[in-house]
Amino acid sequence: MSTRKKTSVDNNQNETQRDKNIQISFYRRTLIIIIGIISGILVLFSRAYYLQITRHDYYRTRSQKNRVKSQVIPPIRGNIFDRNGIALSENILSYDLIVNRAKSQKHEQLIEKINQYIRFNNDDLLKYNLDKRKKLFNQDIIVRSDLTQEEINTFSVDLYKFPGFKIVPSYKRHYPYGTLTAHVIGYINNINKKDKKTLDQREYSGTLKIGRTGIEKEYESLLHGQAGFRQAEVTKTGRIIRIL
Known part of the structure; x- marks a missing residue:
């Protein structure tokens, strides 16, 4: 009888440990995904800052040249x-x-x-x-x-x-x-x-x-x-x- 109880306790402990491992694995994957999303957002923001702030004058000049042309009136x-x-x-x-x-x-x-x-x-x-x-x-x-x-x-x-x-x-x-x-x-x-x-x-x-x-x-x-x-x-x- 005591042997059966001990086996049952061991099984419960194993299941509990598996659940903990699954949770830990889930949290890790979730954390990795969140870090990836945050990193992607930071990259996009840094690129947007570079294009719109750092290189604003350069691209504005190029856009103006492409959009506005000087035409000759004979x-x-x-x-x-x-x-x-x-x-x-x-x-x-x-x-x-x-x-x-x-x-x-x-x-x-x-x-x-x-x-x-x-x-x-x-x-x-x-x-x-x-x-x-x-x-x-x-x-x-x-x-x-x-x-x-x-x-x-x-x-x-x-x-x-x-x-x-x-x-x-x-x-x-x-x-x-x-x-x-x-x-x-x-x-x-x-x-x-x-x-x-x-x-x-x-x-x-x-x-x-x-x-x-x-x-x-x-x-x-x-x-x-x-x-x-x-x-x-x-x-x-x-x-x-x-x-x-």
């Missing part, structure tokens, strides 16, 4: 008059159809529909493709220049069907007396790679043409004028959100 070329105030060379307001590929996912398919609204032949397509090769993805490409008023009216009605496309004003050089004064007045032409090596890139970054002969060339710096600049808020793809 100057309007000066007119040439004789001593009586009669224009010998002047700018005529014109309108171009342009497209921005970053704003138009289906621009190539839409280009094929352009001739339903305006004149767009093989020569126009060739000029468009040449201009496209020169431009970055988020830069405007000229689809057709010198739109007539009738073409503007026709296309404007369905312009909403052409996302990324828009009609913008531009200026074309006009010589009222044609060849009669050409040898004196001269003419302007597109800027080429050779010109870019000698021109002020900041002043001419938005300019497409330069004086080649005559007065147009001799007084190029005066006729060209000075470029303007504006600050624009843009997305990471370069799309303008607003002008600052």
